[in-house]
Amino acid sequence: MTTIKATCTGCGEVDLKAEDILLRIGAARTINTYGFTCPGCAEFVEKPADERIVRLLLSGGVVPVPVHVPAEVLEIHDGPTITYDDVLDFHERLQGDDWFSELATPRTTH
Ligand SMILES: [Zn+2]
Structure with missing residues (x-):
């Protein structure tokens, strides 16, 4: 041994x-x-x-x-870090009925 x-x-x-x-x-x-x-x-x-x-x-x-x-670890990320406010916004958005079409439509402003 x-x-x-x-x-x-x-x-x-x-x-x-x-x-x-x-x-x-x-x-x-x-x-x-x-x-x-x-x-x-x-x-x-x-x-x-x-x-x-x-x-x-x-x-x-x-x-x-x-x-x-996981493959995600090796992805290259750009753009701002997701904040708690973003998560809250997303959560609120999901309460509505049109969230999918809203998100699928590209927005020019944040
Ligand atoms: Zn020791």
């Missing part, structure tokens, strides 16, 4: 087994993380896993968990 060394911010270096480690692999490389429950302080420690760490963990026998990223 391979021993994997990881670092807990509180306890320093700790020895783990492959099955102690939760390796999350996402669609975008930036969100790969690995985590473990520290055997010293029982805190869950989660850290980013770059390509080198991912390879090391995989070679140590860690089974990766694929993380499903």
Whole structure:
């Protein structure tokens, strides 16, 4: 059984087994993380896993968990952030009967 060394911010270096480690692999490389429950302080420690760490963990026998990223996360958003007022306006609009045709008609002003 391979021993994997990881670092807990509180306890320093700790020895783990492959099955102690939760390796999350996402669609975008930036969100790969690995985590473990520290055997010293029982805190869950989660850290980013770059390509080198991912390879090391995989070679140590860690089974990766694929993380499903909703397509919306990868969309590019523009325009102003939706505010509570916008949500309230939308809510009030939905009370009427004509909300669909109102919204389907493009408006030039906000
Ligand atoms: Zn610890």
